[in-house]
Amino acid sequence: AEGLNLCTSGSATSCEECLLIHPKCAWCSKEDFGSTKSITSRCDFLQNLIANGCAGAIENPSSSISVVKNVPLSSKGSGQSHLDVTQITPQKVALNLRPGDQTSFRVQVRQVEDYPVDLYYLMDLSLSMNDDLDNIRNLGTKLAEEMRKLTSNFRLGFGSFVDKNISPFSYTAPRYQNNPCIGYKLFPSCVPSFGFRHLLSLTDKVDRFNEEVRKQKVSRNRDAPEGGFDAILQAAVCKEKIGWRKEASHLLVFTTDDVPHIALDGKLGGLVQPHDGQCHLNEANEYSASSQLDYPSLALLGEKLAENNIHLIFAVTKSHYILYKNFTTLIPGTTVEILHKDSKNIIELIVKAYNSIRSKVELTVWDSPEDIGLTFTATCQDGLSYPGLRKCGDLKIGDTVSFEVAVEARSCPAEDTSHTFTIKPAGFRDTLEVAVTYSCRCGCTGRAAPASGKCSGNGTYTCGLCECDPGYLGARCECEEGASGDLHMALCREAEGKPLCSGRGECSCNQCLCHESEFGNIYGPFCECDDFSCARYKGVLCSG
Template sequence: MYHNIPPLLLLLLVISVDCQSASTLKCTDVAIQSLCIDQEACDQCLQAHPCCNWCYDQNYDGRQCNVLENLSACPETKLELNTENKVEIPEFGNQPFTDGSAKEIIQLRPQFLNVYLAKDIPQNFTFTYKPAKNYPLDLYYLGDLSASMMAHLSVFKTIGADLPNNLTQLTENYKLAYGSFLDKVAMPFYLMAPDTYNNPCSVFSSEECETGYLFKHWLGFTKDTDTFIKKIINSKITANLDDLDGALDAILQILVCDKKIGWSKNSRKIILLPTDSLLHSAGDGILAGAVLKPNRTCLLDDEGNHMSPLTYDYPSFAQIHALLNEKKVNIIFAVKTQRKLEYYKSLTTELFKDSGFVGELEEDATNILELINKGYYNFVRQVKFFINTTSSENLDVKFFGDCDRLGIFNETSACYNVENEPVDFTVQLTLKGPPTKLSDVFYVEERNINERITLNITYTGHCSCDNYDGEELECLNGDFRCGKCMCQEEWTGKLCEENCDSKDFSSCKSSSDGYICNRNGDCICGKCSCNPPFNGQYCQYRCPTSKDGQVCSGPAQGKCIEDKCECINDFEYEDCSCSKSKSRCKLFEEMEFCSGNGNCVCNQCRCNAGFSGQFCESNKENNTLCEEYIKVIEDAILSGTNTAYKGTTKISIQEVNEDKRKSLCNDTECETVIYQGNSRCTIKCCYLKQDGDVHWLTTKSCVLTAGFAALTSGIVALALVLLAGAFFIACAKYRIYRLEQEEYRKFQNESGTLHEMNPIYKDPVSTYRNPMREKND
C-alpha cells in the first residue's frame, strides 16, 4: 500500500496520519465531556482522554478538568494542556545513508526521534535499513591445530594469493586475526607422561609436534594478509586424547578480551572455526579438576596465552550463545566429517540459528574460501531488530516489516532475504499503564551490527503546572497540587476539612425525586462510586461486560463512555473482547497461524474439522508441535539446562508435578522417553506461550532399564549360587570331619587289646594235610 514511496515521505505520512487522527477527535461529544469533568486530579485528567485538559488557576470556578472549548475562562498561562501523540525527527537525526568509505557509516535512517506518547494510544513510526557497500569486516580465524587438521594448515600455502581477492569481493574494508586451540592439558584429555607431554604426537607418529595448550591468540586484527598467512603456515600441530576439543573456551576468550583481540566498534564480526572435533561443554572440565564456572574475565596474558586453563570449567552453550548476541558476533563452523557435520547442524539449528552457519569442509580444506563467502552472505542477508524495554513494563512494542519491499507490512522484526535494496520497518509503541516517570530513552538495535536508533520518549499525562503563582493552600488532610487540594480518603472540601460522614446525598441525585446514584452505586464524599458495570456522574450508564464480568473487557482493552465501549489497543466488538492481534494463534514466529489448519479469530484459533488444540496442532494421528519441539526438550533435559531456543523463540523448561502440569495445560500434552545413565525416563510435557516466550512444563518418571535390571538380577543370582556352594562345601567338610573322628575313636578302642605282635601280621608258612594219608592212617 506504500509501494514506491520514499522512506522519509512514508515516515512523514505515518506521522501525519497519527497526528491527524488525534487532532480530529470529536472533543465536543457529550460523552467525552462527561468523562473529563468526572476527573478530580490533574494527572488523571490528562490520562483519561486526549481531549481532557486541566485548569490550575486558583480563581477558576468551573470544572478544572474539561475539554479545551469549555475552559475559555481559564487563563492560557494556567492551562495544563494534553499533548497529542506525535513523532518529531530533528534535523541532526535524519542523516543520509553512507557506505563503508565514510568516516561514519550509516545504515539506519532516521537515527534519532522524539516520541510523545499518551497512555493506551498506539504511536507508529517507520525507519529504513539499507546495507552499506564495503561495510567493515572483522574475520577471526580460530584454528583447530589437532593432528587430524594438518591439511587445513598446508592449504594456506596455496590460497595465500586468492584470499585477498576473495575478501575484496565481500568488502574492501576487512581485517584478519588468528588464534588456535586444542584442549585442557590434563588427564583424561591429555597424556601426562613426560615423553608424550612434550610431544603428544609420539603416540601415533614419528613427527614431533608442539606441547598441548588450551588457547593461544597469535595475531590481533590486521589488514596485512601476508602476515596473517605466515602466522598460520608457521603454526605447529599438537594432539590430545579424546575426540572433543576446547573450542568453547577459545571462543569465550575471543568474545570477552575485546582490547587484546582488537575488535572494531562498527564492523560485521565473524569467527571462522574449521574443525573435525566435537565440543567440550559445561561439566566436562570437572574431570580435569576445573570446577569454577567461567565468567567474563579476560584470561589472556600479554603473549596471548590462556593463563588459567585448569581453573575454570568449559563454558556452556547457553553462555556462548548469550555472548555472541551481546557482542554481535557471528560464527562459521567449517566441519570436516559427515557425522560431525550433523552434530554442528543440529547445534546451529537449535541454539545458534541467528548467529551461526555450518558448512562442510572438504578433506583437503581447499573450499575454505567458499565457506567464508557462504557464511558471510548468510549473515548479511538476514536482519533482526529489537528494543530492550525491561526498564518499562508498561511499554508494549511491535515490529512490522516490509521484507518483500511490496509496501505490505507483516508483524515481524526480522527479514531473511535482504539484498542491497533498502527495507522498511514500522514500530508500534503503546503505553499500557500510567507512566511512572516523565521521560525515557530506548534504542532500536539490530542483532549483528553496532548501530541503533535513539528514541527519546516523553510520556504525556504528567502535570507540571510550572506557571502556578497563586497561593498554595494549606490542605488539612491531603496534598496541594496544581491549584487544588488532593484529599485523602474519607475527606473532602476545598481544604480537605470535611469528613465524608456527612449525610447530604443531594449531589448524588440526578433530580429531586431521583434515587441516590440510581441505586447503582454509593454516594461517597458527595460523589457516586458506581458498581460495575455502571458509570457516569449518577451511575446512569451501563456498558457491556465481557464473560469474566469486566467492563469493556478491562481497562487495557476499552473504556466505558456513557453506555458504549471505546476500544483501544487493537481490540474491537461491542465489549472490546476481540483482539485484532494474532500473537496467540502460533507458538513461535516461524510457525503458520493455527498450524495452517484453521483461522485466527479474535486472537484465538478456530480449527478446521478433524483438528484441535490451541494452535490446531492436533489430529487423530499426531501433534505437530510435539514432533517439532520434542528433540529440543530432550536435549535440554539431558544437558541439565532450563533454557533452549527454537529459531528465534526462547524456550523456558520447568519441571513440575503432574497435577500442576495438567491444571495449566489441559489437553496440550506430549510424551517421550530418554535414557539417563541406567534409567529409562518417561517425560510428559506441555506447552504454554507467555510474554512472547514458549514455556514447557515437564514431569519425569524414571525406572531402571531392562538391561540394568537383568544385570542386577544376574549379580544377585550369582551371589546366591556362590553362597549356596559355600554352604554345601562347608556341610561336606563337616561330614568328613565327623567320619574321621569316628574312625579315630574306633582305633583307640582296638589298640588296647593288641599283643606285641602286629595284629595285621600274617605268617608266610602255610601247612596243608593230605586227606588220603589221613584215611590210610
C-alpha cells in the same frame, strides 16, 4: 460512545488518575463544571467534555516523537573515511509517552557496498585436523583474492585451539608432557595440548597468514569434544590483541570436525568457576585462564559476540552440521556451513557465508525498559509489510529495508523518570538510540494553589477540585471535621452500616451529591432512587 463509558465509570478522583484509565480519557479542569444537583464526571471522552461546556480547560496529553539525529544513509563503505559510514537512520529519537497511547517511527537500514572486512580464522588443531592444515597453507593469498572482489579493504588474522590441558580433557601423565602422541602408531609425534593461541593479529599482509599457518603443528586431546568455545570467546573479547576495527564488518570463522565442550563440562576436570566473559590472553598471547575457568555458556557467547558486532561462521564437517545448526538458533547473527573433511572448500564456504550474512538484516533491542512495549513491522525488498517481524532476508548488498517501530508505555514510572534503550541491527556497529520520557502529569497540577479562596482557604485548588487540608470536608472544604464530622457523614447514610450515599454519590458535608449514570437519573437524599431499576418487558421499563 455507545455502551459503558470507560472514563466516567473509572471513578477517577484526580487528573492523573483519569489519564491512566485509558489513552482516550481527558480531564476537565474548569472550576464551575457540571450541575449543582449531581456530580458530572470531570473524566470523560474529549467530545463529551466539549459538549458539556468545558472547551479550553481540558487536559489531554498525547504521545509525541522527535528525531534528534538523522544523518542520511551512506551509499559506499570504503570510499570515504570509514567512521563516517552510516547504515541506519535515524540515529537518535526522543519519545514522550502517555501510557496506553501508542506512537511509532520508521527505521531504515542499508547494507552499504564495499564495506571493510576483518576476518579472523580460528582453527581446531586437534589431531584429526592434520590434513586440513596441509590444505590451508596458502589460504591467505587465495582468500584475499576472493574477498577483494567483495571489498577493497580486507584484513586477515589467525588463531588456533585444542582443549584445556588438564585431565580428563587432555593427556596429562608425565610421559605425555612434551608429546601426547607417544605410543600412538598412526601419528607418533605432536605438540602438547593448549586452550587457545592467538597467532596473528588482523593484518592486510596476507603472506604473514601463510607463514603462521606453515609453522603450526597439530596436537592430541583425550576426549572427542574440543575447547573451541573458550577460543571463540577470547577472540571476541580481546579486541585490542586481535585488532578488530571499529569501522569494519567482523567475521569469525570457526573450523572444527567435532563437537564443542560447553558450560558445566568443566566440572569433569574440577573447574566450578563460571566463565567471567573477560579477556585472559597473557604476554605469549595464550589463553591463561584455561585451567581455572569453566567453558562459556551459549548465552555468554551470544552476548559477547553481539556486544562486539561479530558474525560467527561455523565451518563444520557434515556429521556435526545439525548440532551447529541448532546452535545458530540460540546464538543470534551466526551462520553454519559444511566443511569438507580436508578443508578443500574453505574459500567458497567463507564467501558463501559472507554473502549470506550480508543478505539479511535483523534488528535487536538492548536495555529495553520493562514497562515499554515494542512491536515491529518489517518492509522488505518485496515492498510488503510483515507485522511482528524484525528481520528481512534475500537482500543484495546496497539494498535498503525499513522497519516501523511502535512504542507504547504500559504504566507511569516514578516522577521525572527517563529511560534510554538501543535498537541495533545484529552484527552492525550502527545503532539507533531511543530516549523515553513519560507524559503522566497534568499541566493544571503544576498550577495548584494552596490555601485557595476557592477552597474556603482550607485546601489546595488543583485541576478544578479542592483537596482539603486535614480536618476539613466538603466540595469546597467548607465543613469542619471533628465532633460533628462523624455526624456529617452519618447524615449521608440511609441507616447505620449502609454505604455513604448508597455507594452512588459523594457526601459533601451532610448532603449527597449523586453520580451521573448512563442508564438514567439517580436521585433521593441518599441517592437511593433511580429511574432505571424497575422490571423491563421486551427491553422497555415497566412495559412502557
